[in-house]
Amino acid sequence: MTRTIVTGGSSGLGAAVVDAALKAGDRPFVIDRQAPAGGVPWIECDLADTRAAEAATRKAIAELDGLDAVVTAAGMDVPGRLADVPAETWERILAVDLLAPAAVIRAALPALTDSHGHVVTIASTLGVKAVSDATAYCAAKFGVVGFTRALAAELAGQVGVTLVVPGGMRTRFFDDRDERYKPGPDAVLNDPAAVAAAIMFAIGQPRGCAVRELVICAETETSYP
Template identity: 30%
Template sequence: MTTHVITGAGSGIGAAVAARLHARGDDLVLLARDAGRAKEFAARYPGARTLVADLSDPDRISWALSHQELPDRLDSLLHIAGVVDLGPVADLRPVTWHQQLNTNLVAPAELTRLLLPQLRVSQGHVVFVNSGAGLRASAEWSAYAASKHGLKALADSLRAEEHDNGVRVTSVYPGRTASPMQAKVHSQEGKEYDPARWIDPESVATALITAIDLPKDAEINDLTVRPGR
């Protein structure tokens, strides 16, 4: 059975991906930030397994996972979780930088490191859900964009390092997607939020699943998804 570890399965793109893979019978291992969230995932996706680790505290991920049962083999590791907090550089304090860099960059690097042995066994696939902000930075997006630019560098380096081990690496760059995160962004921007204007998470899920379903003789390195209207 195909096995996926997924972060960010609680809402938005992550929830859409988890629901699609669960519906087709794949084996899901869902990372939850705490035991309460893990219980919610287990109820929402019957048969799925859960792991508990707080991505905002990457220094403790190794310790947390050492006390839990990891899959013996892993077909894909899907990094979908992320946080955003906007503000001008002049106003951003270190806590805001650390929060976004830890969750969006350091935690994916650490989780990948810990699960690489299982990915190598199955010649699996690592997917990083990045952002348009990972390719260009706008005013008041400095901390988030820095975390996502770093995530691109992580993916590119990992791809070069693991090519001979048969591990594929894909970065997905969605444009603005209708999700709770997007609602928060609009609130911080002082704009009215109309989800109909933005990409449906199901559309990004389709793109991501296309990448992991590609036969092993090919690899999608970078995949950009933009609003069609």
């Protein structure tokens, strides 16, 4: 039974990971600003506050009595020209999408080292291909790619590390955007359950074997390669 912390586990990809973990008989624990469905144990936390994220992680580990995996699925974006996106919003995107994963993983490392556990970070196809009007999101997700690759080298032989690079998914991620930044009527978005299944595959590798990187997207994804 894998004890797994999932950030952003109340919606989107995070919720799909929680569902997949429950179906596998595992014990997911959510860190988020909203309660997850189905009575899954959780801690309320604004992940943009990295010290709070660290404290929430340590509390979750105590409640789980150890830890086997972390999936940093929380993320946000507010598209727009650099000059038009308020500085506070721009910096919050960096905090939630890049600084929070590092904070959660940092706090989890002692427990993950004890269990020879696994870290899964969530980047984006926009972490390998830059586009206009997404400076904060691209900066954060490019950062996740570099952070995760460096972490994999640092923790080799101690903790498994997997970088997941998903394309667009059918979630509420795009709901609050201006119409010009929403996927077009012909866009084909991937099922988050498919990405969650790949994450579970990575976590389930036997000791000594690690899936380092996975790119997962709809066959007609336009943002990759």
